[in-house]
Amino acid sequence: MMGSDFLWYIPNDTQSGHRGDVADPDHNSxxxxxxxxxxxxxxxxxxxxxGTGWGRPDTFTVATALVARTxxxxxxxxxxxxYWKPANFAAAAATLDHLSNGRVRVNVVSGxxxxxxxxxxxxxxxxxxxxxxxxxRLVRRLWTEENVTFAGEHFQVAGSTVQPRxxxxxxxxxxxxxxxxxxxxxxxxAATEADVQLFWGEPLEGVRERIERLKALSATLDRDLPxxxxxxxxxxxxxxxxxxxxxxxxxxxxxxxxxxxxxWQDHRHGVAVGQRRLxxxxxxxxxxxxxxxxxxxxYGGGGAGTTWLVGSAEEVARALRKYEAxxxxxxxxxxxxxxxxxxxxxxxxxxxxx
Numbered sequence: 001m002m003g004s005d006f007l008w009y010i011p012n013d014t015q016s017g018h019r020g021d022v023a024d025p026d027h028n029s030x031x032x033x034x035x036x037x038x039x040x041x042x043x044x045x046x047x048x049x050x051g052t053g054w055g056r057p058d059t060f061t062v063a064t065a066l067v068a069r070t071x072x073x074x075x076x077x078x079x080x081x082x083y084w085k086p087a088n089f090a091a092a093a094a095t096l097d098h099l100s101n102g103r104v105r106v107n108v109v110s111g112x113x114x115x116x117x118x119x120x121x122x123x124x125x126x127x128x129x130x131x132x133x134x135x136x137r138l139v140r141r142l143w144t145e146e147n148v149t150f151a152g153e154h155f156q157v158a159g160s161t162v163q164p165r166x167x168x169x170x171x172x173x174x175x176x177x178x179x180x181x182x183x184x185x186x187x188x189x190a191a192t193e194a195d196v197q198l199f200w201g202e203p204l205e206g207v208r209e210r211i212e213r214l215k216a217l218s219a220t221l222d223r224d225l226p227x228x229x230x231x232x233x234x235x236x237x238x239x240x241x242x243x244x245x246x247x248x249x250x251x252x253x254x255x256x257x258x259x260x261x262x263x264w265q266d267h268r269h270g271v272a273v274g275q276r277r278l279x280x281x282x283x284x285x286x287x288x289x290x291x292x293x294x295x296x297x298x299y300g301g302g303g304a305g306t307t308w309l310v311g312s313a314e315e316v317a318r319a320l321r322k323y324e325a326x327x328x329x330x331x332x333x334x335x336x337x338x339x340x341x342x343x344x345x346x347x348x349x350x351x352x353x354x
Contacts, residue, residue, distance in 0.1 A: 004324055006350055007076055008040050008048040008342045009233075009304070009334035012056050028057060030065055036339050037066045037073045043346025047074030049107060049233070049332050054083075054114040060092060067100045076105040076178060076332070080113060081135035082120035086155050090142035090162045093175060102169045107178040107198070108136055110186065111272055129185040130154070136177055136193040143174035178231065178330075182210070183273040191217040194228060196330050200278050201234035201307035203288045208326050231330030232323050235308040237293075238335070238345050242312050249293055249310045256299035278306040289322075291315055304334065313345075317352035 010033060026032050040048060052059040063075035079089060097104040110132045115121055122128045131154040138155055141148050146161040166174050179194035181187065190197040191214050199207055211230055218228055237252075239245035282294040290311075297306040309316050320331060333349075335341040 004329045004331060004353065005046045006044070006353065007074075007330070007332045008036075008045045009332060009338070010036060010048045010050045010062070011338075012051040012059060012062055014056060030069075033062065033066060034069045036342065037070050039339060039343055040346070041070060041072050043343050044350040045342065045346055046072075047076060047103070047105065049076040050078060052078035052080065052109060054117045060096075063104075064096055067096060067103060072103070074103045074105055076107050078107040078109050080109050081132050081154075082115060082122065083113075083118055084135075086135050086138040087142060087157050087160055087162070090139045093139075094143060094162050094164055094166055097166060097175055098164045102167070102172065104175040105178065106139075106175050107180075108132060108194075110181060110189075125183060125185050129181070129183075129189050132179075133189045133193050136179070136189070140174065140177065140193075180233070181273070182277055186273070187214060187217060188221065190214060191228065192221050192223055193225075195225070196229045196231050198231045198233050198330070198332070199328075200275075200304060201232065201292060201309065202277060203281070203292055204322055204326065206277070207232070207323060207328070211327050229330060230326075230328050231332065232320075232328045233304045233332040235296075235304050235335055236316050236320075236333045236345060236349065237308050237310045238313050238316050238341075238349050240312065242315055245311050245315075249308060250295075253293075253295045253299060256296065275302065275306070281307060289319065291319055304332075308335075313348040313352055317349055320353060 012028065014028065024032070037048065040046075050059050050063055059078050063077045066073060066075060077093070093104055093106060110128055122131070134152040134154045138148075138150050138152070138157065141150065142157075142160060142162045143166050146165075148160045149158050150156060150160075176195040177193070178196040178198055179186075179190050180198040180200075181190065187210075197214060199210060202210075214228060214230075237245055237249050239248055278294075279297050281288060282297050284294070286295045287293055291309055293308040293310045294306075296308055309319050311319070323331075333345065335345070
């Protein structure tokens with residue numbers, strides 16, 4: 001289990017309540033979010049993925065505020081090409097990384113968003129991922145080189161040197177760039193530009209196939225970076241016993257089926273390839289592998305809420321170990337209510353993963 005790290009999730013949304021949970025009117029206040037971040041530090045989490053999308057609070061601002069109020073918490077900041085220009089983002093991230101002594105991580109998102117609301121536009125899938133690839137390549141160059149000149153199809157800079165310069169910490173030269181996507185165009189971006197490829201909660205065999213394909217693609221495309229690493233973003237429903245976990249999981253899904261859990265989703269990817277793969281899993285059965293629950297996807301679960309690992313801490317840890325045996329070394333887990341579950345799983349699940 002050496003080398004794996006575990007992050008939690010901060011939805012960063014103006015709407016409160018999730019999957020039928022009681023709504024907290026102060027759910028996105030600085031005090032509430034800081035309490036969660038500090039609880040992550042106390043309960044063994046490295047940090048948290050912070051959600052992004054137009055209509056949510058600005059992700060980078062939230063991450064900066066939480067870094068200022070914590071000591072070890074590492075934000076995985078979700079960002080979008082087009083919302084940011086590469087040089088602006090590279091400078092902002094370098095500044096926060098410098099001020100936090102190397103705590104910044106970055107998740108580059110290419111899924112749908114309300115682009116016109118912030119003056120952006122994209123073409124087809126090929127164009128969208130070509131732009132993402134340029135963004136990632138240029139940001140990395142700005143972090144590691146000086147006097148950068150780049151003239152791409154989507155972005156250009158001339159004689160650009162980002163300040164402050166990033167200090168190398170061990171073998172870490174810059175913040176890791178996480179990326180997700182299951183289409184052929186997305187996988188080509190991951191194979192050449194990402195540091196960590198994130199998967200949704202697919203069955204073990206599907207993850208195995210994707211890891212093997214991405215490794216082969218990296219070699220075919222002459223990747224010039226360190227080997228691609230792999231991560232899993234999934235809901236984990238942990239209880240004291242297997243029986244209680246499944247009873248609670250089925251009760252949550254029943255509320256979703258009745259429509260009483262609301263329609264808010266972690267990610268609104270619609271018919272994106274990765275989301276479609278998850279939604280199609282329920283046709284194979286409500287439970288796959290040992291304890292991968294696919295029923296939530298039938299009733300409004302989206303993104304990481306589409307499939308859940310359900311069971312006792314020992315059972316969920318066993319399932320996570322099987323993913324790790326395939327090569328997964330980055331885990332982003334969550335369940336609701338967020339504060340209570342990050343404490344529960346930090347105390348009961350994470351010690352089993354050491």
